Amino acid sequence: MSETAPSAAGEQQNQAASLQKIQTLLSAKDDTSRFVGLALLKSVLDNTPELRTDEDGLVSLWESIPQKFLDRLIRTGSKQQAKGTNDMLDLAVSVLHTFTALLPEKSRQDTKLVNRIPQLVACLLYCSDDTTRLVLETLVSLVNQPEGAKVFDTIEDLSTLTEIAPSQPLVLDTLFYSWLGAMATTSDKMTLSSKIDKTIGMLVVSFRGTDGVTLLNFLGNLLPRLDPELLPPNPTWLPSLAKFVRDLVISRPTADGRAAFTNLSAALLEVYPIQAPSFYLPRMSTPNTQQRAKLNNPSYNPTAQRLTSAYNVVSNFMGYLLRTLEALDSGETNNNQWIMKPDLLLKLRTSISETMSLTAEYLRDRWDASIAGAMGLHPEARTAAANEGGVSHFTLAWDSKSVHSSQDPLILAAIRTLAIWLREDDGELLRKEAAGLCDMFVDLYQTSSAPEKGLDFRRPLLVAFEGILEERKGKEAFLENGGWQALVTDLYNIFQASSTMSDENEAARGVEIVRILLQIAEAEQPGPREDWMDLVTKVAAWAVPDQTQPPMVEEFQVAVLQLATALLVNAHPGLRRRYTHSTSAIIGIATQLRDKVKKDKGLVEALSDVLEALAALH
Structure with a gap:
């Protein structure tokens, strides 16, 4: 223990000396020293877990970075055309991304951070793929708060975002959070509405040649949430959206695709009740x-x-x-x-x-x-x-x-x-x-x-x-x-198979069959038809499986017993007497099944009702 304490103290002293050196380099007057200091800072942040959780230390380090130097790095780096070798731009974005993730919420709303948003949007044209991802993650985090959304709303040209939206879904998240945030803070709703209209039009153009699922999903979530005064009054992009939907529908879409165009259908019918029917949901042929x-x-x-x-x-x-x-x-x-x-x-x-x-x-x-x-x-x-x-x-x-x-x-x-x-x-x-x-x-x-x-x-x-x-x-x-016989035949096949197989899809269909047949059996007057009682005989011959089965299969088995019980209870007394032995057998089956499903209170209660009803017939 005597060796450990000095070692820990020594590490702390080394770390403090390293941070002091970084801050000295960042405060130097030449950009070369600042660049070295920023690179060292990024390395220390990446490799010092305890520093990443030290809010006061992070704030102090962030304040030591000259904001004009960050601006010059992004601006100068953006002029370098060779993607993937842009060290200045990559480093500046990486540092901003790290501090956006680690700084406390109050500091993330500071102007020194949110005022970098316009430059981050502009630099996307020159970023490598990895740096593009970092820029977008930073933007999503910053615009998801009032100050960031307000700064983002001042940007006139969003083409650098809309052009990469088909390959970068985070672009749509950035627009989504920024517009919802600006909606709560802006006083110029008309200008914001115009910007939303223009940007959606640019997105539609960018997504041509794709299935458009992410775009449809984005608009289906966004449009119902916008204030009515922010909705573009006569959008020219509605016909293009309708084409996206038609093309998607005939292409055998995935579940995500179906959800996207269905949700967009609802959104457009809600916000554009006059225009949408003619463009989007024409009368079906x-x-x-x-x-x-x-x-x-x-x-x-x-x-x-x-x-x-x-x-x-x-x-x-x-x-x-x-x-x-x-x-x-x-x-x-x-x-x-x-x-x-x-x-x-x-x-x-x-x-x-x-x-x-x-x-x-x-x-x-x-x-x-x-x-x-x-x-x-x-x-x-x-x-x-x-x-x-x-x-x-x-x-x-x-x-x-x-x-x-x-x-x-x-x-x-x-x-x-x-x-x-x-x-x-x-x-x-x-x-x-x-x-x-x-x-x-x-x-x-x-x-x-x-x-x-x-x-x-x-x-x-x-x-x-x-x-x-x-x-x-x-x-x-x-x-x-012949509806009864068709459904009963299918029901019995599922019931027999449930003794050895645990097919939940089949069992679910069986529950639906029981619901229909039960409705008929209980309504038939003066009681179930004689040929319907064949089901009682078949159920009475069923053997309860020993193995544990999925809840849906057990629910189905209980439902079949309920149907057989309803047939017996509603049958004419003379007809019912012919099925005394079957009734006793079903009582035994219900008792075994109740012991088997004792953890499911709902099924236990249903089987208790079955036993009570059958016991009353003896």
């Missing part, structure tokens, strides 16, 4: 008779792709609307973040409802042509034979010879969009119209049970059934066309 005639033309594929993308845009936008409503209902957001005015939302609802009605009409006609020939048309009157996907059937002249309806992405996209609207909107008329599609939906559900053959319609169709079954006509059409 719905397949008409003329387009049906193109089913066998070479132009069908691009037409179908465009319409598929249009449906996907609408369905994603519906999802955004629903999330916004849920956030409002739950208190997660405030009224200032409402997506659009109520009168505009009502107009949008009317437009979508009309489009969905035409969509249902198209689906009916297309399915009749490809499968049934035509609604109400006798089979002998059908004109020609076709063989599609290995299935031989009659077809009308305008049906597709190459793409069967059950394998057409357009049909899947249309059904997905229609399904969301049927479930979420209370349109009685549309639900009755959709009930006429139950034969198509049930058929598609059954053919999707072998997904290796092509498209899987099952999840969208389950969503559609939820809406259709709200109407009496919908329930009748669903049952008449």
Whole structure:
């Protein structure tokens, strides 16, 4: 210990001497000595952890750097054209970056630091890639406070930023924080609005030739947050944004891409309710008779792709609307973040409802042509034979010879969009119209049970059934066309597989099936049909797996027991007596399952209700 103390003291003395030497060099009158001092300072800061946490020491070192010397380094370095060998500019930026990160918040707002912002923006034209990154990180930190945003607002030419924005996302962060900060401090809103308008226009030009995802995401976040008086009144860049969105939609975008154009949709509809619909969300084209005639033309594929993308845009936008409503209902957001005015939302609802009605009409006609020939048309009157996907059937002249309806992405996209609207909107008329599609939906559900053959319609169709079954006509059409049997068959397959496999996606679909069948079983009068009780027998023969399974799988298994219990409870007493042994077996299964899921209070409570209901039947 006697050796350690003098050693530590010696290190402190060496460090103090080194810092004193650096400050002496920085206070010299010649720039060569200052440059050496600044280089030594950067090295000491990088290699002395205890100094990086010494706020008083950092402030003292920062104050010892002549600000005019920093300016000369940046200015002189900016005149050197050879990127990557610019020692003066690289050192000045590196030092500013380090002090911006380490100085206490009060010092970061000091004029000596924030007044370097214009020079940092100007020098970007001459920076190496690494120094560019340091400049942008420094700018983001500085403009994210009132004083920095105020200084940034004085810069007239932002072209050095907009030109590199496609390859440097931090540019958009810099603009985002600086404009929001300036919004709170500037008194000249008109000038700031003009600058925002001009800069966004420059960004749109810079992003041409890219997918524009980062730009769309930036504008989707920025525009709703700007004060109304800061929004450019008649922006010339709206059509260009619409093109970005169209190009992105038809390019099979990633999840980030879909989120970007969906959020921008909401933003533009909110802030530009008059201009945006015509530029950005034109009335969606719905397949008409003329387009049906193109089913066998070479132009069908691009037409179908465009319409598929249009449906996907609408369905994603519906999802955004629903999330916004849920956030409002739950208190997660405030009224200032409402997506659009109520009168505009009502107009949008009317437009979508009309489009969905035409969509249902198209689906009916297309399915009749490809499968049934035509609604109400006798089979002998059908004109020609076709063989599609290995299935031989009659077809009308305008049906597709190459793409069967059950394998057409357009049909899947249309059904997905229609399904969301049927479930979420209370349109009685549309639900009755959709009930006429139950034969198509049930058929598609059954053919999707072998997904290796092509498209899987099952999840969208389950969503559609939820809406259709709200109407009496919908329930009748669903049952008449074999809907119960189609869903029960799928449900039992998932249930059996859950004994040995833990597929959470399958289990999630199973929970949706139970929700639909439970709705039907509980509403059927005077009770469940006799053939429905086959499910009770099959559930009674199920063996509870020993291994621990994911929560979704266990939730699904409990849901199946709840469905079997509902069938028994609602069955006529005479019919119920035939299932005494099955009832006892299900009680045993529920007891075992309750012991297995005892850590999940919700599932334990649900199984206790099952046991109580079944015990009452004995």
